[in-house]
Each structure stands twice: as C-alpha cells, then as structure tokens.
Amino acid sequence: AQTVTQSQPEMSVQEAETVTLSCTYDTSESDYYLFWYKQPPSRQMILVIRQEAYKQQNATENRFSVNFQKAAKSFSLKISDSQLGDAAMYFCAVGSQGNLIFGKGTKLSVKP
Amino acid sequence: DVKVTQSSRYLVKRTGEKVFLECVQDMDHENMFWYRQDPGLGLRLIYFSYDVKMKEKGDIPEGYSVSREKKERFSLILESASTNQTSMYLCASNTWTGKNQPQHFGDGTRLSIL
Numbered sequence: 001a002q003t004v005t006q007s008q009p010e011m012s013v014q015e016a017e018t019v020t021l022s023c024t025y026d027t028s029e030s031d032y033y034l035f036w037y038k039q040p041p042s043r044q045m046i047l048v049i050r051q052e053a054y055k056q057q058n059a060t061e062n063r064f065s066v067n068f069q070k071a072a073k074s075f076s077l078k079i080s081d082s083q084l085g086d087a088a089m090y091f092c093a094v095g096s097q098g099n100l101i102f103g104k105g106t107k108l109s110v111k112p
Numbered sequence: 113d114v115k116v117t118q119s120s121r122y123l124v125k126r127t128g129e130k131v132f133l134e135c136v137q138d139m140d141h142e143n144m145f146w147y148r149q150d151p152g153l154g155l156r157l158i159y160f161s162y163d164v165k166m167k168e169k170g171d172i173p174e175g176y177s178v179s180r181e182k183k184e185r186f187s188l189i190l191e192s193a194s195t196n197q198t199s200m201y202l203c204a205s206n207t208w209t210g211k212n213q214p215q216h217f218g219d220g221t222r223l224s225i226l
Contacts, residue, residue: 009152044219091154095215100157102154
C-alpha cells in the first residue's frame with residue numbers, strides 16, 4: 001500500500017519570497033513516480049512538476065523545484081519568487097502502474 | 113493539449129435519484145479515473161478503468177458504479193444518491209507507456225444531494 005502525508009494544511013508566503021511545501025510518502029513499489037499538482041480556487045487541477053524515483057537529480061520547472069530525498073521518502077516542493085497566481089491547493093502524489101495516491105493537500109496563500 | 117471534459121460543472125439532485133456523471137477525454141488514453149474530493153481529505157479514488165469495459169474498484173467504491181463502453185468516455189453512476197455523496201467529483205485520464213504518465217484532470221463536477 002502507498003500513503004502520502006502532507007503535514008502542513010495551510011501555508012502562507014509573501015509575494016516574491018520562497019516557500020517550501022512538505023510531503024512524505026511510503027511505498028513498497030520499487031519503480032514509482034512523484035508529482036506535485038496545483039488546484040487554483042474553482043479551477044482545474046494541473047501538473048506542476050514530476051520526479052522519477054530512479055533519478056537522483058531533483059526536477060526543476062522554472063520557479064518550481066523539488067528536494068527529493070529517496071532514503072527519507074521525502075518530496076518537498078520549493079516555490080521561488082512567489083507570485084499571487086501561485087495561491088492554490090497543492091497536492092503531492094505518488095504513482096506506479098498508472099495510478100496515483102494523493103496527499104490531503106496544502107493550501108498556499110500569497111500575501112501582496 | 114489533453115482535454116478532459118466533465119458534462120456538468122454544478123449538479124443538484126434529490127436523495128434516492130440515480131445520478132450520472134459523464135467524462136470524455138480526447139487523447140486516446142487507456143486509463144480513466146474517478147475521484148471524490150472533500151475538504152481535509154484530499155482526493156480519494158472511487159473507480160478506475162484500464163480499458164473499454166474494464167473497471168477496478170478504488171478506495172471508496174461503495175454506493176457508486178461505473179461504465180466504460182467507449183475508450184473516450186467514462187461514466188460514474190450513483191445508484192441511489194444520498195446526502196453523504198455531496199462532494200466535488202474529478203475525472204482524470206492518462207496513458208501507460210511503461211512510465212507513469214501524469215494524470216490530466218477535468219474541471220470537476222460539484223454535486224449537491226438534497
């Protein structure tokens with residue numbers, strides 16, 4: 001069985017600052033993938049960033065990067081230069097064989 | 113771009129009604145999923161399908177059924193709606209290429225059962 005834990009139900013960041021969202025997971029799979037999804041208020045869930053567990057190098061997508069610690073089963077998301085449009089629910093997910101297990105989400109607020 | 117379309121953005125039904133939620137994807141994806149999203153609980157998988165006419169139970173299948181008669185369409189059915197099924201329902205699809213491809217989501221259907 002796979003589990004995903006996001007320990008921060010809510011986070012807040014000042015515009016232009018950096019924030020890190022935490023995620024830990026547990027899985028018995030040897031080949032798995034990790035994802036961060038963003039869900040803005042009343043809008044569609046979209047993929048932010050993806051990490052393949054067999055890759056040691058941390059994934060980066062523009063202002064978004066991950067800190068993947070495989071031994072610790074930790075997969076945190078760092079958002080640099082935060083913008084008002086980053087305000088959303090963020091979900092961490094672990095997947096294998098096409099399925100995903102989601103965490104309960106972190107609500108990120110961005111203060112102007 | 114992948115397009116996942118859910119038939120209704122908002123839906124209000126009465127207790128005991130049979131409710132159909134429809135989802136269509138346009139990318140020829142093999143896999144389709146139905147999730148339920150509730151505050152503080154995240155996304156919970158109801159059912160998923162790997163192929164036409166195939167279905168697998170997720171974590172919370174009770175009170176729901178699904179239908180996949182065509183590859184692009186995946187329907188969620190509430191056999192006899194109850195108030196505890198009031199929720200946001202999300203449909204998603206992806207393809208399996210030996211690597212876990214990301215799931216693409218629809219806009220969601222906010223369902224209220226009165």
